[in-house]
Amino acid sequence: MAEVLVLVDHVEGEVKKSTFELLTAARSLGEPSAVVVGAPGTAQKLSAALAANGAEKIYVAETDRTDFLTPQVDVLAALVGSASPTAVLVSASADGKEIAGRLAVRTGSAWLNDVIGVAGGDGVSATHSVFGGAFIAEAKSNTEHPVITLRPGAVDVEATAGAGTEQQVEVPAASGRGATVQSTEPIVGGDRPELTEASVVVSGGRGVGSADDFAVVEGLADALGAAVGASRAAVDSGYYPHQFQVGQTGKTVSPQLYIALGISGAIQHRAGMQTSKTIIAVNKDAEAPIFEIADFGVVGDLFQVAPQLKEEVAKRKG
Amino acid sequence: MNIVVLVKQVPDTYSERKLDASDGRLDRDATDAVLDEINERAVEAALQIKEANGGSEVTVVTMGPDRATEAIRKALSMGADKAVHLTDGALAGSDAVSTAKALAKVIGTVDGFDLVLAGNEASDGRGGATPAMVADLLGVPALTHAREITVDGSSVTVRRETDDGVTVLTAELPAVVSVGEKINEPRYPSFKGIMAAKKKPVTTLSLADAGIDAGEVGSAGALSSVTSAQPKPPKSAGEKVIDEGDGGQKIAAFLVSQKLI
Incomplete structure (x- = not known):
């Protein structure tokens, strides 16, 4: 069965829940392959959780590069070339949309953005909820390896263990034309649940x-x-x-x-x-x-x- | 400093928006069109950078049907210097990837740009990645969701703010910067500005003028297609009671009956 690339969203050594949703959605299209891009030592903290949630393969792309989001785009573009995946799934966060859009431009792929569901079969299709749910639209990809961003919370996680076989991926050197990260501060959310995730x-x-x-x-x-x-x-x-x-x-x-x-x-x-x-x-x-x-x-x-x-x-x- | 601002005419978010039942696309004729609010903030940011850097010029770039000229006029009356409008019947139905490609080509016709400014996310498509896609095509850095922009000689620094946190990014010019809601309060065009805008140059380009292959844009070049689009059945009203001093208790009883508390 063909691979489906899933970009792993992680923070402070933990996999975000939206990534497990991606792995669940990916199973309806093929075999999920998790792609970890991060500083050296990142993958070992994440691989057990990824395997437990269905990652058959884990691509480990570790790098000291500090250019912003570009390593993720570079690594995914290289894997689209080498693995010919059925689709690439990314979380529809601010960063995820940006990575996905740039990837689609580079690989000449359809970009199905902010979808609430995916389906395989005769090509890849996706469901969009438009204007705050006033309309439901179905769209299909007219290209190979479409890039899809999935809205967080749209899919319920169904954990099924995968083999989680790790494979090292070489990260290309920075082109020098990226934005460099000077500093980061996470948002302090307080005690209340996050607005878009709250029940x-x-x-x-x-x-x-x-x-x-x-x-x-x-x-x-x-x-x-x-x-x-x-x-x-x-x-x-x-x-x-x-x-x-x-x-x-x-x-x-x-x-x-x-x-x-x-x-x-x-x-x-x-x-x-x-x-x-x-x-x-x-x-x-x-x-x-x-x-x-x-x-x-x-x-x-x-x-x-x-x-x-x-x-x-x-x-x-x- | 040579500054380009990307602007877009969008359906007014205060009116009801529809999808065209025949092709699943946004029905742009069904609603009032306005210059997207976030674009006004991008124009404001461009004007502030222009005012701080003598000898700067602000060029407005847009693509869309003829009525996009209203968005151009608004930006020019705020103080932008000139505009380039890509308009061609074959652009109808362009998806995000082909839109980014077309915009990158048009920006390429502006001589020696230093900075491209745009809104971070339009209120209609809400793709949220067009500026980054354009940057990738131009081979320049993308600094997105800016809360603050500082231009210092040949480099730009941005305080990027999203739901996930704050990141300070820096890059050498030329670069693409997208602005967020909180960057500034856009100025109102003055009467003088509105009069002056009428005399400012607007260059209209067809696909051929901009060197864009018609097969790569519009419905012909679409990399994905909408196969169905349906309005969701409207939610019907439930029970409505007048508060007689027990409104809170009645809500609680309803929530209990629905097993919500």
Whole structure:
């Protein structure tokens, strides 16, 4: 069976969950081969987890190069040439999209970006969720070895052990025309779950009224172990930082439970959350469009309803 | 300093966007078109670098149908000096790879560029990699998702900010830099700027003018094709109650009935 290359996303000696999702997706297209690009000594910390999640082969490409993302592109391009994979799978993170796009340009491959599923058979095809889930589109590759980025969280991990046979790969020298990394700082996320990965999200809108009053949104979120989101109106009014914006120009979330507090539900916002499994809305305005997509809506003052709900949740937790 | 800014006309994100049922592509006629907000930030960044480096020139580059001239006019009225517009019927249906190839060719027609600026991710396609793809084709470094840009003589330093963290990147010019949402607040065009923009030169190029093979772009050169596109059935409204002092308890009861708490 033909190989499917999977670029391993790793941080501080650990494989990211999105990589296991890639390995699961890869099995529907062929034999997963994990590709580890990193500083010398990186692969030995990762190989057991990769094998346990289905990597038949592990390409080890270790290098001291400090040019940004270019070693990954160089290594994958060389492997596309030598291994003729069915496809190359990369996580649809900021870095992953950039690596994948550059690779597709170099190898003349179709680029199927930010997909939520892949399928083999007669060529490789992929499913896209467009405009925050308002449309579902299927696309097929017209080239060999398409480069595919998979949206994190779209595929459930099914761990099946693979052989995990390691193979060393020579990393070409830097061309000198890359960007060099001067320093890096990881983002300190705090105690709340990451917005796009959380199973519960509590969001506040313009109705919250001020940055200080966002404490009500945070309080309910913490009682539920939820991530906090904000509508564009709330972010533009300076109530909450931009990185928490849910909507067409912010993050797209699809949690089990989404609670919208004081959010009217403009298209701008709905596009970022309408694929949530269950939607609860609290708004003073009975005509607010958010109620059109809410499974349960309360017309009322969020400053009355949210604290009461928080209390009820706390009671049930005992 | 010779600065190129890539801009794009996109559907307004405040209007409802649709996919064309016949070919699965974005139905661009169904919505209002505007200069993408992130592009305005790229233009602003270019103008700030121009103002700090005497003798600089800012060239706007775009590809798209005739109505993309509105996006060009906006950028020129903000203060860009001139524009190049690649427009050709054969470009319709271009995918990300062929778009990057075409843009790289057009940038190549701008004499001796030092810096190419672009938005990090357009609000329509949300590919998020076009600047890096263009850089790879031009053989220059890509410094993406910039929160801050510092140009110092022959080098550029960028504070790159993504969901995964902050990375400080540096490279020799020429280079491609993409800007993020937080880089700046774009200026409003002044009346004087709007009047002056009408006299600024806009060069219109066809594929042949730019030396692009028509077989490599548009539907003809597409490396992938959409086989189906369907709107998801809209979610229907559930129960709606008026708060009578027990709204929070009612939500809790609903969540319990759904086994969510």
